[in-house]
Amino acid sequence: MLTKAQIKHLQGLKLKKYRQNYTDFVIEGDKLITEALLGNVIPDLLIATPEWLKANAGTLPEYIQVAEADANEMAKISSLSTPSPVLALVKKQIPDLQRIHPETSWVIALDDIRDPGNLGTILRTADWFGIDAVVCSxxxxxxxxxxxxxxTMGAIFRVQVVYTNLAQWITSKSVKAYAAVLDGEDIRHVHFGDAGVLVIGSESHGISPEVKAACQHQISIPGFGRADSLNASVAAAICMHQLRLHA
Amino acid sequence: MLTKAQIKHLQGLKLKKYRQNYTDFVIEGDKLITEALLGNVIPDLLIATPEWLKANAGTLPEYIQVAEADANEMAKISSLSTPSPVLALVKKQIPDLQRIHPETSWVIALDDIRDPGNLGTILRTADWFGIDAVVCSxxxxxxxxxxxxxxTMGAIFRVQVVYTNLAQWITSKSVKAYAAVLDGEDIRHVHFGDAGVLVIGSESHGISPEVKAACQHQISIPGFGRADSLNASVAAAICMHQLRLHA
Structure with a gap:
């Protein structure tokens, strides 16, 4: 059973202000739990309904601390409109800009991405394309x-994410940086090479002037219709596919 | 001012069951209103706050019927968590499968796409790539x-969408149909040509066996990491980019 203090902590973690003071966060549902375990991320605490625990009895490593919760308690601590029968507390990443090396591999840089779905989808897509570092403004x-x-569908356990001053970071690196804009060079004709920084801008106003100035190259996805822009996670995905086109 | 009957109708249109009995739907915010007018879609009624109407006085065509609503009324009829100062009632598309011609141009087919954001983003992306027809299961x-x-960010006014039995429709057409799956031919080596059907499957279980059987070709986006799948709208976007790679 969950203690009152545990419920209070789990509920608190739904709020950004509260989360910022702690080193753990909540993952919900079978998919994320499986991905955590596959990535050797051991939950500090796994919370599940009795039914879920019965059905998954043989599959959980024994050293994981488990607490039972009924559907009512799960609804209280869940962030989903349809609460999952299982969730877990896991440790946050330790952000370390020194471990990100655009000199030797591709790094995605995100300027002012505000939509949570876009950020998560971009991490998932980066993971698909074997890009394991994302630097966020x-x-x-x-x-x-x-x-x-x-x-992220589990990419959170494989892709490193660090927040920093993007323009300063790009400038500090002597690497090729490509800004995805609406009036740059057609990406179909760009030779990307094996490493560098690909910058994707905000949903509403693209890449900021300071970040754009830090990039040597401006690139664009060719359009054939009347739409005036693409969704940020879609643009990021097409650029990543293009990076790997000749891989 | 809005009448009680108008408010009731606008509130009803938030519900699928109610919407299905009417030929109009609601668009919210400046972007969608602008796109409607650009696409010669004349709102049956435009509803806005006095402040919005003052600010946009000169820009609205005179023949549009306008009603004022205060912020409280807007909140009642809005579907957004942050209500927009302007919304409008416009006519739905008239679905007509006879006007969709995969023999001469590319058509996107969607099998069991459940996420609203994914459907909207796929329409927006199709519009970007000059694809003006989407057939949905x-x-x-x-x-x-x-x-x-x-x-959709306005693509709803340019891309035709029709719902039908997908397997039957594909089978009835003598065209090349490509199913995006996880174990097909690498899309980088596929020669797509100028027309055909590109099928994208559901977020949770991909393309159904019947629809897959109706497709001659199975194609895949090459992955380079450990993610086991891509978001459906991301997969659709990368495939559409690839369709236009040599255009």
Missing amino acids: EDCVELYNPKVIQS | EDCVELYNPKVIQS
Whole structure:
């Protein structure tokens, strides 16, 4: 059974202000729990309904601390409109900009991405394309927003995410940086090479002037219709596919 | 001022069951209103706050019927968590499968897409790539769901959407149909040509066996990491980009 203090902590973690003071966060549902375990991320605490625990009895490593909760308690601590029968507390990443090396591999940089679904989807897509580092401007949506976590589909356990001053960081690196804009060079004709920084801008106003100035290259996805822009996570995905086109 | 009957109708249109009995739907915010007018879609009624109407006095065509509503009324009829100062009632598309021609141009087919954001984003992306027809299986999310409309960013006024039995429709056409799956031919090596059907499957279980059987080709987006799948709207976007790669 959950203690009152545990319920209070789990409920608190739904709020950004509260989350920022703790080193753990909540993952919900079978998919994320499986991905955590596959990534050797051991939950500090796994909370599940008696039915879920019965059905998954043989599959959980014995050293995981488990608490039972009924459907009512799950609804209280869940961030989902349809609460999952299982959730877990896991440790946040330790952000370390020194471990991100655009000199030797591709890094995605996000300037002012505000939509949680977009950030999560971009991490999932980066993971698909074997890109394991994303650098976010400080005004991007918070990584541990439950909607971000949910839409990463587990990429949160494989892709490193660090928040920093993007323009300064890019400038400090002597690497090729490509800004995805609406009037740049057609990405179909760009030779990307094996490493560098790909910058994707905000949903509403693109890449900021300071960040754009830090990039040597401006690139664009060719359009054939009348739409005036693409969704940010879609644009990021097409650019990542193009990066790997000749891989 | 809005009448009580108008408020009731506008509130009703938030519900799928109610919407299905009417030929109009609601669009919210400046972006969608602008796109409607650009697409020669004349709102039956435009509803806005006095402040919005003052600010946009010169820009609205005179023949549009306008009603004022205060912020409280807007909140009642809005589907957004942050209500917009302007919304409008416009006519739905007239679905007509006879006007969709995969023999001469690319058509996107969606099998059981349930997430409103995904459907809207796929329409927006299709519009970007100059694809003006999307055929949905009958179990796809409803086109007039407010979240779908919002995420189309106006593509709803340019891309035709028809719901039908997908397997039967594909079989009835003698065209090349490509199913996006996880174990098909690498899309980088596929020569797509100028027309055909591209099928994208559901978020949770991909393309159904019947629809897959109706497709001659199975194609896949090459992955380079450990993610086991891509978001449906991301997969659709990468495939559409690839269709236009040599255009």
